[in-house]
Amino acid sequence: MSALVPLELWLQASPGPLLPQLRQGLAREARRLAGEGAEPLRWAITAVDPRRGLRLEGIVVAPVPAPAPGP
């Protein structure tokens, strides 16, 4: 079971390997948007701005809790 949530994130990267920083930022944003267990499903850097950093667009897949048992 899952739900899909769009993601847009600006991220300031520090010197050093880029991908681990992106993954960490995306994972944090996915959890913020869709709760524990949510993960980025598809993403890309879509802009680079000298002031704001890197813009990431993506979609997050979130686990949907099982429906509560009926009365």
Place this chain on the structure above:
Amino acid sequence: MSAAAPPLPTLLVIPTGVGCAVGGFAGDGLPAARLLAAASGCLITHPNVMNAASLYWSDRRLHYVEGWSLDRFAAGELALAPVPSQRLGVLLDAGIEAELLLRHRQAIEACRASLGLTIGPVLSSDVPLEVSLTIGPSGSSWGSLGRPEALLRAGEALRDAGATAIAVVARFPDEPGSDALAAYRHGTGVDALAGAEAVISHLLVRHLGVPCAHAPALAPLPPDPALDPRAAAEELGHTFLPCVLVGLSRAPSLRPEPASGNGLLHGADVGAVVAPAGALGGEAVLACAGRGVPVIAVEGNPCLLQVSGEALGLPVIPAASYAEAAGIVLALREGLDPAALRRPCPDPGEGAGGG
């Protein structure tokens, strides 16, 4: 005396839904893929490059790998296991109308009867998948599913029934009068369907761990005399399904790393990655660049994005076109420093990425 150099596993990435001039339409990246497959001896690329609706090209040197698994492969998390053939399950959206459904069933039958593909089972989702299309802040196409759990349930049923690869056909919204569709058909716009297609296939591959790819089901469009040749493949028939079935029929199986066995392709084997110069911000390219794999940035494939090597601080080998990129791949395969082919000769410290 001459002997062919060993293959140089090469990734070709042309991101979906960002309006790439080459590969942003209906399988119009295929000529570039064929050339790069010949140059490298082993090309790994994704359905957006290969799918041309009723048109397709099959080549043992070309490995058809859906985008989510391509990213995992590039990151060293999945290995690819080439196979003689896959058993194809087909997942049809319950939202497809009867006449359009019949067209798809006949396309499946045609691929069995005329191409000899191993297809079955075929089943429909228990409820319509409810595909929606959106445009992101960059202008790239995205999309979603109202009922992702129905997609995953049907995928599980196909896998449990013996399918080793899965083709999905989802009913997409018809937008015959839209400006975006007109621009796409005239060769100036973004493929509005592509983002949602990628979401569908990513979701399914992530869940099932088998090769998957997607074809949209759409009502036919009226003929357009100004149709761009790059979009024409999608107007030849009633479905976009044949290319997906052919591509999946020889798609490599996916093995979680660490994997061992003869003939497996590992991310660590990749010797070059080729991508549009302005679209280097995807996971596969960044993963390869992070390991020092040469990134060949094709400047002759402009798109909506301007995420270049310079902007990201990544060293790249520039190529004006895919023909030049193929020459660079061949040079790498032969053990030549591509920089040695340029004038003026670079400083020794510049190396292959210094062009």
